[in-house]
Amino acid sequence: MLDTHVHTCLSPCGELDMHPAALVEAGIEAGLDAVVVCDHNSAENVAAVERAGRAKGLAVIPGMEVTSEEEVHVVALLPDTEAALALQSRVQRALPGKNDPDAFGMQVIANEHAEVLGFDEHLLIGATTLGIDAVVDGIHAVGGLAVAAHVDREGFGIIGQLGMIPDDLALDALEVSTRTPMNVARSNYGAATLPLLCGSDAHQPDQVGRGVTFMLMEEPSLSEVRLALAGLGGRAVLGGGRPMEDLLLHILDIVRNAIEAGATAVEIELTEDPARDLLAICVRDNGRGMDEATVARVTDPFFTTRTTRRVGLGLPLLTAAARAAGGDVTVESIPGKGTRVTATFQHSHIDRAPVGDIETTLLVLVAGSPEVDILFRHVVGGRDYELSSRDLAAALEGAALASPQGLALLRAAIRQGEAELAHEPGSERR
Amino acid sequence: MTVAEATERIGGVIVAGAVDAVGREIRGGYASDLLSDVLGNCHEGDLWVTMQKHVNIVAVAQLRELAAIVLVGGRRPDAPTLARAEAEHLPVISTDLPTFDVAGILYSLGIRGRRSV
Numbered sequence: 158m159l160d161t162h163v164h165t166c167l168s169p170c171g172e173l174d175m176h177p178a179a180l181v182e183a184g185i186e187a188g189l190d191a192v193v194v195c196d197h198n199s200a201e202n203v204a205a206v207e208r209a210g211r212a213k214g215l216a217v218i219p220g221m222e223v224t225s226e227e228e229v230h231v232v233a234l235l236p237d238t239e240a241a242l243a244l245q246s247r248v249q250r251a252l253p254g255k256n257d258p259d260a261f262g263m264q265v266i267a268n269e270h271a272e273v274l275g276f277d278e279h280l281l282i283g284a285t286t287l288g289i290d291a292v293v294d295g296i297h298a299v300g301g302l303a304v305a306a307h308v309d310r311e312g313f314g315i316i317g318q319l320g321m322i323p324d325d326l327a328l329d330a331l332e333v334s335t336r337t338p339m340n341v342a343r344s345n346y347g348a349a350t351l352p353l354l355c356g357s358d359a360h361q362p363d364q365v366g367r368g369v370t371f372m373l374m375e376e377p378s379l380s381e382v383r384l385a386l387a388g389l390g391g392r393a394v395l396g397g398g399r400p401m402e403d404l405l406l407h408i409l410d411i412v413r414n415a416i417e418a419g420a421t422a423v424e425i426e427l428t429e430d431p432a433r434d435l436l437a438i439c440v441r442d443n444g445r446g447m448d449e450a451t452v453a454r455v456t457d458p459f460f461t462t463r464t465t466r467r468v469g470l471g472l473p474l475l476t477a478a479a480r481a482a483g484g485d486v487t488v489e490s491i492p493g494k495g496t497r498v499t500a501t502f503q504h505s506h507i508d509r510a511p512v513g514d515i516e517t518t519l520l521v522l523v524a525g526s527p528e529v530d531i532l533f534r535h536v537v538g539g540r541d542y543e544l545s546s547r548d549l550a551a552a553l554e555g556a557a558l559a560s561p562q563g564l565a566l567l568r569a570a571i572r573q574g575e576a577e578l579a580h581e582p583g584s585e586r587r
Numbered sequence: 588m589t590v591a592e593a594t595e596r597i598g599g600v601i602v603a604g605a606v607d608a609v610g611r612e613i614r615g616g617y618a619s620d621l622l623s624d625v626l627g628n629c630h631e632g633d634l635w636v637t638m639q640k641h642v643n644i645v646a647v648a649q650l651r652e653l654a655a656i657v658l659v660g661g662r663r664p665d666a667p668t669l670a671r672a673e674a675e676h677l678p679v680i681s682t683d684l685p686t687f688d689v690a691g692i693l694y695s696l697g698i699r700g701r702r703s704v
Contacts, residue, residue: 226641227639228620288641288665289641311621311623312621314622315626317621317622317623318622318623318627318639318642319618319622319639320622320625320647321622321639321643321646323642323643348689
């Protein structure tokens with residue numbers, strides 16, 4: 158799980174609190190495997206974030222958010238600090254003007270100990286005189302990957318600035334911001350055939366990890382990201398979303414709990430019932446189960462029996478989200494038999510969080526836990542479809558479910574199921 | 588007013604589509620540098636004033652059947668933009684004036700923006 162777009166206090170709009178060590182701590186807190194540190198048109202803080210990451214155990218991929226002449230923001234994912242500094246030198250030669258800290262904010266160069274080393278004097282908020290092609294070529298020339306940033310934003314997004322994505326531009330991926338759910342992004346930008354990422358564009362610590370991309374990789378590094386974006390070597394981009402908001406992403410944490418409790422089969426049921434104004438998410442497992450005292454404590458955000466890292470806040474956050482939308486969470490468990498978690502929501506409630514992306518959720522579950530049988534059922538107004546990871550695996554005749562063919566089959570099955578459901582009126586989700 | 592006449596009034600130079608500019612009538616004007624905004628809000632036959640010079644401006648102008656593009660602040664289009672504009676018979680004008688002045692001059696000559704209904 159990566160956040161591919163995080164700023165530091167070097168960006169004029171970044172908060173002073175966002176010094177390298179704070180960024181890394183926030184990334185670990187959010188359960189990330191890696192962050193891409195990318196300030197506007199500068200790489201002065203990349204080395205400090207890398208050192209802070211090494212000290213705390215978070216992978217840091219160097220980067221930069223370059224502003225083209227057309228005012229399109231392009232995030233560069235770079236192999237190392239040297240490449241970042243080489244790109245910086247090329248970018249800043251083409252970056253006119255000096256910063257006015259009173260007008261645009263301070264551009265603080267800091268070390269990993271939260272000490273201020275100096276200020277970048279360039280007008281980082283400005284645009285370079287490099288056309289978008291030159292920016293992408295410049296990123297590739299230093300061995301990097303070029304991602305069109307927040308394509309869903311009118312200002313500084315490539316579609317807003319240029320009306321459309323130029324056919325011959327050698328982009329490696331498109332990024333959507335946290336304002337667009339991944340299922341919506343897929344229908345809006347999927348035709349471009351470029352991989353879709355979600356990044357937080359965090360400028361302060363509590364925003365780190367608010368937008369994430371899930372990739373199937375051996376380790377969180379640029380060379381692995383390159384393979385994942387190209388869909389090579391068994392690596393893949395699984396999807397993305399907002400772990401703090403998207404309801405379905407909370408399931409990832411609940412299923413991980415189930416697996417840690419020895420579950421070998423998990424059933425997930427998503428029910429949308431417009432007639433009863435109900436949204437329900439039910440997760441049932443055949444794990445060890447819990448006694449009554451433990452069940453009573455599991456919705457407490459400070460309680461866990463686990464030591465591994467988490468995705469989202471799991472049950473406590475799901476409970477808060479359900480109660481905010483006129484629903485609740487119930488946990489039923491029988492020791493030795495298993496556990497059932499049911500979250501209900503008033504479907505039309507103004508405070509109901511978005512459902513999130515079914516495709517991302519299931520791909521991450523299957524790729525992350527191929528040994529567990531996952532049954533997913535989506536019920537909309539009495540009609541439904543069902544997917545079983547065991548049936549899909551059988552249809553693959555030997556190939557692994559967590560392989561490119563397996564994931565493609567799963568994706569196709571979800572799309573077919575969703576398309577069939579979409580014919581029924583009242584199946585709209587937001 | 589034709590594109591060629593307007594070019595003269597704003598002290599511009601036709602850098603592409605000179606032949607097509609002579610007889611082409613301007614029906615209205617639009618000024619914006621966000622191409623998505625232009626796609627959404629301009630009208631057929633508009634003269635479009637912008638500082639963007641990426642080749643996509645030609646695609647936008649073709650799609651919305653604009654009369655011509657005026658590049659402000661002395662901007663000259665790159666070779667791909669020029670070649671595409673020539674191929675599409677789209678006049679492109681370069682002027683040293685900024686957007687505000689170009690729009691002001693054209694407005695005083697009776698060219699108007701047209702509101703979307």
